[in-house]
Amino acid sequence: MKNILAITKKEIKTYFTSPIAYVAITVFLVLVGFFFYSLIWLFNSQSLQMARNPYYYQQLNINQMVYSPLFHNISIILLLMLPLLTMRLFSEEKKTGTDELLYTSPISVNQIILGKYFASLTVLAVMLLFTGILSVFTFSYGNPELAPILSGYLGLFLMGAAFIAVGLFFSSLTENQIVSAVLTFGTLLLFWILNWASYSAGGMWRDVLNYLSFFQHFDDMTRGILDTTDIVYYLSFVFLGLFLTHSVIQSRRWR
Amino acid sequence: MIEVINLTKKYGDLVAVNDLSFKVEKGTIWGLLGPNAAGKTTTMRILTGYLAATDGKATVSGYDVFEQPNKAKKITGYLPENVPLYPEMTVLSYLDFVCEIKQIPGSKRKEALEKAIEISGLKTVRGRLIKNISRGFKQRVGVAQALIHEPQILILDEPTIGLDPAQIIEIRQLIKSLKGEHTIMLSTHILAEVTQTCDGVVIINEGQLMASGSLEDLTASFIEKDGVVIRIRSETEKAMTLFKEIPGVENVTRRDDEINIEWSQGKDFKDEITRLIVEKGLGLIEMKPLAMNIEDLYLKVISGGVKQ
Numbered sequence: 001m002k003n004i005l006a007i008t009k010k011e012i013k014t015y016f017t018s019p020i021a022y023v024a025i026t027v028f029l030v031l032v033g034f035f036f037y038s039l040i041w042l043f044n045s046q047s048l049q050m051a052r053n054p055y056y057y058q059q060l061n062i063n064q065m066v067y068s069p070l071f072h073n074i075s076i077i078l079l080l081m082l083p084l085l086t087m088r089l090f091s092e093e094k095k096t097g098t099d100e101l102l103y104t105s106p107i108s109v110n111q112i113i114l115g116k117y118f119a120s121l122t123v124l125a126v127m128l129l130f131t132g133i134l135s136v137f138t139f140s141y142g143n144p145e146l147a148p149i150l151s152g153y154l155g156l157f158l159m160g161a162a163f164i165a166v167g168l169f170f171s172s173l174t175e176n177q178i179v180s181a182v183l184t185f186g187t188l189l190l191f192w193i194l195n196w197a198s199y200s201a202g203g204m205w206r207d208v209l210n211y212l213s214f215f216q217h218f219d220d221m222t223r224g225i226l227d228t229t230d231i232v233y234y235l236s237f238v239f240l241g242l243f244l245t246h247s248v249i250q251s252r253r254w255r
Numbered sequence: 256m257i258e259v260i261n262l263t264k265k266y267g268d269l270v271a272v273n274d275l276s277f278k279v280e281k282g283t284i285w286g287l288l289g290p291n292a293a294g295k296t297t298t299m300r301i302l303t304g305y306l307a308a309t310d311g312k313a314t315v316s317g318y319d320v321f322e323q324p325n326k327a328k329k330i331t332g333y334l335p336e337n338v339p340l341y342p343e344m345t346v347l348s349y350l351d352f353v354c355e356i357k358q359i360p361g362s363k364r365k366e367a368l369e370k371a372i373e374i375s376g377l378k379t380v381r382g383r384l385i386k387n388i389s390r391g392f393k394q395r396v397g398v399a400q401a402l403i404h405e406p407q408i409l410i411l412d413e414p415t416i417g418l419d420p421a422q423i424i425e426i427r428q429l430i431k432s433l434k435g436e437h438t439i440m441l442s443t444h445i446l447a448e449v450t451q452t453c454d455g456v457v458i459i460n461e462g463q464l465m466a467s468g469s470l471e472d473l474t475a476s477f478i479e480k481d482g483v484v485i486r487i488r489s490e491t492e493k494a495m496t497l498f499k500e501i502p503g504v505e506n507v508t509r510r511d512d513e514i515n516i517e518w519s520q521g522k523d524f525k526d527e528i529t530r531l532i533v534e535k536g537l538g539l540i541e542m543k544p545l546a547m548n549i550e551d552l553y554l555k556v557i558s559g560g561v562k563q
Contacts, residue, residue, distance in 0.1 A: 006355035010341075018343055097337035101400070104303040105356040106328040253307040255266065 003107040007115025008122070011089070015123055024085055028077055028127050035073040036134050039066045062144045063224070071152040071222040074131070075214075078124075078160050079192060083184035085123060086167025087177040089116045090245075094175040109249050113242055117168055124160040128153060148224030155221030158234035159214060163188055165241025172248045188214070256281045257302065257408060257440055262311035264297050264462075271297040273462040274311070279455070281316075282435050286453040287442040288553060294462040295442040296336055299410050302440075303333040315408045316438075329358065332406035332437075336413050338397035342386035346377055346396055349385060350403060357404040367403055374429070375399035391422040398429065402437070409433065411441040415448060427452050446549045458556045465556045474552055480505070482517035482545035483525060488538030497535065501527055515545060 015021040043065050050056045093099040102112055138144050163184075170183040195213035198206045210216050217230040257279040264272040272294040279285045287295050300306040302313055304324045313320045318327040341349055350371060354364045372381055375395040380388050385396065394414070401409060414430065415423045423445075431452050433439060443449065449456055450470065457467040466473060487494055491514065498507045498516050501524060506517040518524055525542075532539045 003356065003358070006352065009355075010352050013348070014341070014343060096339070096342075097335060098339040098341060100300075100303075100305055100333070100335040100337070101339035101353070102356070104305050104328060104331070104333045105353075106325045106358055107356050108325075253305070 003111040004115045004118065007107075007112055008118045011116050011119030012122055015085075015119065020085070021123055021126075024081055024123070025127055025130065028081060029130055031077050032070075032074055032131050032134070036066075036070055039070055040138075062138060062142050063148045066138065067144065067149055067152060068222045070134075071156060072218075074156055075159055075218055078156065078163060079188050080185070082120075082124070082160060082163040083167050083181045083188065086120055086164050086171055086184065087181035088171065089120065089168055090171040090249075091175050091177045091180045103249075103253075109246055113168070113245050113249070117164065117242060120164045120168070121161060124157065124164065128156055128160075145224070148222075151224050151226050152222045154226075155218050155230070158221075158231065159218055162214070162234045162237035162241070165238040165245075169241045169245045169248070172245045256314075256316060256438060257285075258314045259298070259302070260312045262298070262301065262313055263309045264294070264301060264306065265309045271462050272301070272308075272459075275459065275462065275464050277457045277464060277467045279438055279440055279457075281438050283454040284430065284434050284439040284441065284452055286449040286456045287440060287459065288446070288449060288456050289442075289459040289465075290557060292461075293459045295459065296412055297462075298459070299333070299412050299440070299442060300335075303331055303410055304328050305333075305335075329404070330406050331408045331410060332401035332404065334397045334401040334409075334411045334414055336416070338393055339400070340385045340393060340396060343384065345382055345384055346372075346388070346392075347381045349396065350399060353400045353403055359404050367405070371399040371403040374402065374432075376425070376429075391418050394418060394422070394426065398426065402433065405436075407438060409437045409439040411439065413442055413444070415443065415445065423448075446553055450549050458553065460557050470549075474549075480517040480545070481520045481522065482506075482515060483528065484541075484543050484545050485514050485516065485528070485532070485539065486512055486541040487514070487532065488540060490537060494532075494535070494537050497531055498528065501531075517545065 043060075043062060046065070047057075047060055050060060090099075093102065103109070135144075135149065166187055167180070167184040170187070171177075171180045173183070174180050191212065192214045195210050195216050198209040198213075201209055211233070217233045220227055220230055259278070260276050262272055262275045263270070275294070275298065287298065289295050297306065301308045302315065302320060304320050304327060307321065315327050315331055318330070320327045341352075344352070347368070350368055351364070354367060359367050372378060375398050377392065377395055377399060380392050385393065388396075394417070398411075398414065401411065411430070415426050418426060427448065430439060430441065441448075441453070453470065455467070455469040456473065458465045468476075491509065491512065495507050495509060495514060498504060498514070503522055504516060504518050504524060506515070508515045508517075516524070516528065529539075529542070531537075
């Protein structure tokens with residue numbers, strides 16, 4: 001545990017002593033702020049219109065009209081940004097030769113991988129925590145339900161965790177950061193849109209494609225549905241990513 | 256003690272290290288010599304656990320680097336050819352990180368850190384970012400990183416490469432001062448470095464062992480004749496004919512302005528030659544025993560000399 005922490009500490013330091021983390025978090029928050037503003041504006045104007053009709057007015061729901069689309073928007077931003085946060089994790093070590101220090105030190109490959117993984121998770125958590133400020137406004141001027149918001153955040157975090165695991169894996173494959181980022185982004189996007197193909201596929205394939213898609217599992221969570229299948233899906237993605245990373249690094253010694 | 260037994264490493268079809276065996280005694284400094292692509296770095300990487308061998312066995316202080324990697328890594332310090340530095344860290348925070356991953360307990364960490372900084376002469380740059388310090392200091396940070404956990408075994412891959420002459424001498428002295436407590440193996444291209452710092456050499460070429468042993472043993476085994484090398488002021492040709500006439504002298508050859516005079520081992524003609532030079536007024540500038548220097552030894556071994 002101590003060894004994992006040593007690596008995590010070092011990686012977080014690298015994120016925050018270079019402009020990487022600040023730029024990423026700032027850009028992320030500006031975009032999220034913009035989406036939030038647009039959604040709230042839309043919600044407001046619709047509320048005004050509906051005010052004359054009590055039946056429709058009852059149907060207005062800030063969770064469904066603001067938070068659910070906001071979470072989807074955030075997930076797209078994460079899809080675009082997380083590959084850039086993970087691309088250097090192993091690539092740079094390999095390129096500069098610092099991997100020789102890590103792999104000849106008395107710490108295991110697993111500890112190195114987990115250390116780096118937790119560092120990226122920390123940055124993700126910081127990004128998401130900052131967006132909590134937005135809820136201060138919705139809760140002071142409206143009455144949204146808390147539970148669906150929390151499940152939405154859990155969904156975002158789990159999905160981000162899966163993204164990072166994929167990014168970590170591709171970073172271990174190449175010493176070129178651009179290649180690592182492009183491969184990560186391509187893979188994530190493919191898994192995101194996999195359910196599009198399910199419309200044309202029939203029978204069992206439809207279920208398989210739907211199950212594999214990031215989108216399907218996330219959609220439930222933004223609407224407050226917590227299903228263990230979804231959680232297991234993301235966790236197995238994380239596990240697979242970390243396992244493959246481990247295999248790549250171990251095999252490097254034998255090449 | 257470092258022991259390598261029948262070590263083989265293949266990269267696909269390319270055999271980088273081929274059935275290599277050698278042994279480095281505790282507390283000594285040994286040089287690993289060889290032309291480029293001889294397998295020096297590969298051998299060192301296997302010893303430090305960075306690479307796995309295809310076949311064979313390697314132990315450091317009795318720990319097998321394949322079977323007990325963590326124990327072996329704990330007592331080994333390694334300076335790779337490309338010094339593994341994080342440019343965006345300060346010297347101090349870098350060494351602190353190294354302390355953590357080398358698992359130096361928290362209570363001893365400060366002491367280890369100060370000692371490494373002291374030994375490697377890093378006091379003046381301790382707070383600076385690594386990307387801003389000179390090549391020589393970077394190399395020293397590399398050395399500090401390798402010995403911070405006071406390893407029994409030190410493996411240094413070309414420790415003086417890219418340094419200026421003054422820095423080379425400093426690093427060399429630093430390495431020499433570590434002898435005794437540490438068993439050191441260093442690779443180098445600079446042959447003078449070996450004669451100045453090492454107790455023994457392992458010479459490899461194309462992954463194969465060409466020769467290994469202490470410097471004295473090796474040179475002795477390659478010298479077949481005794482003799483002297485002299486330099487005189489003038490009349491070199493005339494002098495050569497004179498020396499040839501001494502009964503017992505077997506060979507007189509000339510290399511630039513030096514004359515090599517050889518005779519079979521056990522005899523001695525030094526007095527005779529001196530007397531001749533003085534009598535004929537040849538003007539002696541220099542006279543030294545004919546010894547095989549490390550360059551000759553190296554070239555002879557690499558060009559397929561006797562396998563030891």
